[in-house]
Amino acid sequence: SQQGEEDPQALSIQEGENATMNCSYKTSINNLQWYRQNSGRGLVHLILIRSNEREKHSGRLRVTLDTSKKSSSLLITASRAADTASYFCATDASAGNNRKLIWGLGTSLAVNP
């Protein structure tokens, strides 16, 4: 079952603009991760934010987490054409012996030069 739901499903912006993607989830989590997938490639980990963290930065990426609203956002600043990809959130809601990430359906980002 899908835990994370990204929105929007698709986003088209101009190079240099900021892109914001959101992820909502349903149950309590240990951490939330964002991944990028370029067309025809495997997913690549971008950033992990723990449940006791509210904001994290990595280069042009900024991730926020609001556990009261069960939501996270990924902000890409000063976007580049190379940022064109699909972005997925994955939540770790592991408990007991069964420990796995639950994946959203992704946001498709197109950055136009």
Next chain:
Amino acid sequence: DAGVIQSPRHEVTEMGQEVTLRCKPISGHNSLFWYRQTMMRGLELLIYFNNNVPIDDSGMPEDRFSAKMPNASFSTLKIQPSEPRDSAVYFCASSLGSGGYTQYFGPGTRLTVL
């Protein structure tokens, strides 16, 4: 490190044939995951292993699918017999552990069943 290695990268087969997908995880990683990705259903976890032992195979569609991990450096996903609806991209990923650890994905195998 070479990353997660998958083979073949592309596979085209006819309905009813057996298909075997292969994966070599990153050395030192204890967990291995098999995923299937389609436009309609997104990324689905099929099965995952911890220390070569299958932990959760609830995502395996049906008995036609089977997975093995005979040792820490090799896993296979087999489909027998294959059907057109099995057409998808199959990813293998590995991590230091299950749960909230970062997963490292292979390049995927694009399977087409005619």
